[in-house]
Amino acid sequence: MNTVTTVDDFVQLIADGLGLPVTAEDVDRDLDQIAGWDSLHLLWLVTALERQTGRSVPMVELLRARSLGEIYAAVTS
Structure with missing residues (x-):
């Protein structure tokens, strides 16, 4: 069921689902540097x-995350 296995999958989910123009290069940027992020x-x-x-996401870690990379790490760990 896990279809978010790579950073590219993660970025594609964000780009497709939110319509934000993010790429793998944006993963380590601070969230406030991602155009349109809120x-x-x-x-x-x-x-x-x-x-x-198909599993719960660790909300505390996500709320502390400062980048998409930190969110990805929390979800895939």
């Missing part, structure tokens, strides 16, 4: 990741 995107991402992976 807290509502995080809520959508949590829902999408839980649906894609």
